[in-house]
Amino acid sequence: MEIKGKWSLVTGASSGIGEQFARQLAKQGSHLVLVARSKSKLEELASELRKRYGIKAEVIPLDLAKEGAPSELYQQCRLLKVEIELLVNNAGFATHGLFEQVSGERQHEEVMLNVTAVVDMTHLFLPDMLRKSSGAVINVASTAGFQPLPYMAVYGATKAFVLSFTQALYWENRDRGVKFFALCPGSTDTSFFNVVGAEEASVGKKDTPERVVEIALRALKEGKLYVVPGMQNYMGAQLSRFITRKQGLRLVGNMLRPREGSGNYKNNGNQSDLAGRTNQ
Template identity: 70%
Template sequence: MMQLRNKWILITGASSGIGEVFAWELAKRGNHLILVARSENKLADLAKKLKKEHGGQVEVIVNDLSKEGAPVKLYQECQERQLDVDMIINNAGFATHGFFEQVSGERQHEEVMLNVMSIVDITHLFLPGLLKKGSGAVINVSSTAGFQPDPYMAVYGATKAFVLSFTQALWEENRTRGVQFLALCPGATQTNFFNVVGTDDASVGKRDTPERVVKVSLRALERGQSYVVPGFQNYMNAQISRLLSRKQVLRLVGGLLRPRNK
């Protein structure tokens, strides 16, 4: 089990929400951070506060991971700065909501690039280094949306299903090689996620706090789990596809996510 102290930890989507809370929690535990997001001002402000509060080293890398080649640039930047990454938290992602053909195709392409391809590319680039050391960890942020198809959030649900499957496969591949993998699958959480989506119609159930989501995920990592769903109700919701037919699941989820003005 990886000891989370004095490690270099790379966090994408670090400027707010779950990513920011990961940064605070891991800095508090005595680690050094590489914060990655698009917003330079937010990252710089967060880095300043973290260093003042906890004293660890904090590096800021501004990068839009929805763009082609962005993960390679991120890896090269870490190499140039001689940052020896011990752990990766692939947290960056966003969702779209509405009838598939009515949502911007360009926006949905960016959604796939960020939610899927950036995780695949970052993991592929950094994993050899972790394996060479024989230790390390990767937390990929999926969602309860990844446990079943999601009408009106078709692309988002599909991307999160990919992340869950991808992460669990790598958990098995690497469980005897010293590198841990964990798929974090939160339900609705109190972040700016729904502001980015542009509607609350995509919110199902009571929203969890990012602080609790982060603590649950780190406990799951310590236990060597391949995935974790924070919250009992979220866990039960994630298992519904095992209890109902696929048609019933689609009707149920579609009814919950259908835009209210349609």
Template identity: 80%
Template sequence: MNIKGKWSLITGASSGIGEQFARQLAKEGSHLVLVARSERRLNTLAAELTRGYGIQSRVIPLDLSAAGAAGELYQKCQQLNLEIDLLVNNAGFATHGLFEKVSGERQHEEVMLNVAAVVDMTHSFLPGMLQRGAGAVINVSSTAGFQPLPYMAVYGATKAFVLSFTDALWWENRDRGVQFFALCPGSTETNFFNVVGTEDASVGTKDTPERVVAVTLRAMKKGKQYVVPGLRNYLGAQISRFMTRRQSLRLVGNMLRPSKQ
């Protein structure tokens, strides 16, 4: 898909992978709708990219974990007469620790943002893409989506949902002009672990968000269905296929066990 002169909407755009999507898509000439909770960061980024690449940008500060937020965002885009041709569902966060010791309210927000918002956003913006016969949706899953994660049970389950959901919609829409694509990064140098509150959730060498997004856009242009950036991450994501479920749980559980319980 040629994104030049078209509108891309990116959630979680204020930092990390979301910010890199904004930067690299702007470089390709895409206009941007930037969504996150931090209006100040979004305004700074929007001004820089508009000035640097001559694109248009709109900032919509919003907490997508709130009920009805996706519908509110869609209505704002309608009011601004914006046709979204590329939707990047990137916003999300993780929790870490023994399930019963993690705040239930926080885990509920995790499900609402990582799962419900992705479904609601897709419901809102897909019909317009289908009507125009063109468009794309990038859903950010994770290597966590390939196997259950002890001590990150909710996060792993949400990312497994995103991967399964994206695969299914890729098949449904493969001949309808709309491309679905799942990005499944491993540990990446973002604010992710600051939000989690511990480095115990990190596995292996961290990739850079710049490389993760560059790999994603190249893979999409080749018509791929999903990508796991980094050979080591890819092999790690596939290893559970060659182990029993209990063996996989033992391996991952030992990696993610909290240093303090």
């Protein structure tokens, strides 16, 4: 799709994959609405991209995990008279540890951001795209969406939701002029694992945010349903098709079990509340 001169909205735009979406879309000539909690980081990025590429960039600092935040964001876009052509639902975070020992409040917030905000944002912005028979939605899922994740149960489930949700809407809108696409990265060199405190969740060589976004935008133009950057990541995502569910749980559970000596491991069995924003 041609994005030059049109508006893209990127959530979680202040770092990581979200920041790279902003940079690469600006390079293609897209105007931007940048959303994250960190106003200072967004304003610095917006200023840089305006000067470098001559595009327009609006900054909306907002925590999309809060009830009603997507609606507030949509209304702000209307007040700015901005019509979004490309919606990138990228913001999200993860928790790590035994399910009952991780804060229930944090896991509720995790579902609100990773799932509810994605649904609400899509529901708000899709009708405007359909009226023009033009537009696209990129939902950032994960290789985590292809199998259950012991010790990251909520995160894996939310990304499975995002992948299923995106595929369903791809089919619903395939002849209506609006594209849906799921990006499913594996381990990526962002602050994700440092913030979550779960370096054991990083499997294999980390990809760069730049390459992940390049692959995503190319795949979107090619009309693909989803993409898993990296052959190793792709093969890992397909592994569940060839082994039993219990075998898959054993494999993933052994990789994600909090390690002795890590910040997530305590001999008394009490896991700390481990949660961190990603791409915000």
